[in-house]
Amino acid sequence: MSLTPASADPTPGIAGGSSVPRHVAIIMDGNGRWAKARGLPRAAGHRQGAEAARKVLRAAGEAGVECLTLYAFSSENWRRPEEEINDLMGLLRLYIAKELGTLHKEGIRLKIIGDHTAFEPGTARKVDEAVARTATNSRMTLAIALNYGSRNELVNAARSLAQRVAGGEMEAQAIDEAAIEAALDTADLPPLDLLIRTSGERRLSNFLLWQAAYAELLFVDTLWPDFDGDALRLAIADFGNRERRYGGL
Numbered sequence: 001m002s003l004t005p006a007s008a009d010p011t012p013g014i015a016g017g018s019s020v021p022r023h024v025a026i027i028m029d030g031n032g033r034w035a036k037a038r039g040l041p042r043a044a045g046h047r048q049g050a051e052a053a054r055k056v057l058r059a060a061g062e063a064g065v066e067c068l069t070l071y072a073f074s075s076e077n078w079r080r081p082e083e084e085i086n087d088l089m090g091l092l093r094l095y096i097a098k099e100l101g102t103l104h105k106e107g108i109r110l111k112i113i114g115d116h117t118a119f120e121p122g123t124a125r126k127v128d129e130a131v132a133r134t135a136t137n138s139r140m141t142l143a144i145a146l147n148y149g150s151r152n153e154l155v156n157a158a159r160s161l162a163q164r165v166a167g168g169e170m171e172a173q174a175i176d177e178a179a180i181e182a183a184l185d186t187a188d189l190p191p192l193d194l195l196i197r198t199s200g201e202r203r204l205s206n207f208l209l210w211q212a213a214y215a216e217l218l219f220v221d222t223l224w225p226d227f228d229g230d231a232l233r234l235a236i237a238d239f240g241n242r243e244r245r246y247g248g249l
């Protein structure tokens with residue numbers, strides 16, 4: 001790990017922040033309540049939420065975060081009314097259409113965790129195209145969790161390891177933490193350092209359960225559409241002031 005001298009601190013004016021998290025994940029919650037407070041349809045909250053995602057991605061890149069993972073659609077979000085699901089899919093397509101050029105120009109690799117192949121074919125194809133177009137970018141990774149559930153991810157990992165054992169490729173004894181990590185959707189991402197949830201809810205909602213084992217958790221009351229670059233910089237500064245002990249002293 002490199003130590004950044006104070007003069008090179010990318011967040012001048014904010015106390016602390018001496019160490020920048022390599023991997024930040026966000027449970028982007030509160031779009032519906034943001035819209036309701038304004039007498040707007042929930043879709044308006046999701047639209048504003050997409051704007052917040054844009055701002056936060058930029059701020060994360062400027063701060064030197066290597067990977068930003070955004071929870072956009074959980075495997076439980078299928079329980080929502082069809083109209084809202086359609087709105088969210090439409091927004092995803094719009095986000096890709098509007099942002100793909102910028103992502104690519106900025107050297108950002110798009111990665112998907114979860115199973116977006118369950119989305120309707122037109123949407124799934126747009127996602128695949130965006131992933132393919134940015135695959136060799138290496139300045140930063142934007143991981144979007146789509147139809148993602150952590151328990152399902154762990155089930156898939158268990159299944160793929162079991163198949164390798166059954167096929168004689170691997171000994172059961174060789175299944176260790178590293179083998180499980182390598183079988184998760186997040187295998188090629190840096191360790192999760194900071195997990196943020198907006199909107200005042202204090203639960204993980206099936207997000208990155210394994211990966212969060214030693215992540216720093218930050219729960220903020222801000223509704224996601226109101227979260228912005230300054231809010232992210234404050235979160236990074238808060239992270240910089242934490243002492244991570246990993247069970248030691």
Ligand code: IPE
Pocket residue numbers: 028029030031032033034072073077088199224
């Ligand atoms: C988060 O905002 C966006 C998604 C889950 C897709 P919500 O839609 O959950 O907003 P609230 O929690 O109802 O305010």
Ligand code: IPE
Pocket residue numbers: 027028029030071072073074077201203205
């Ligand atoms: C978590 O938010 C999922 C996303 C942000 C995509 P939810 O709003 O779906 O979570 P619960 O239902 O309040 O736990």
Ligand code: MG
Pocket residue numbers: 029030031
């Ligand atoms: Mg919610």
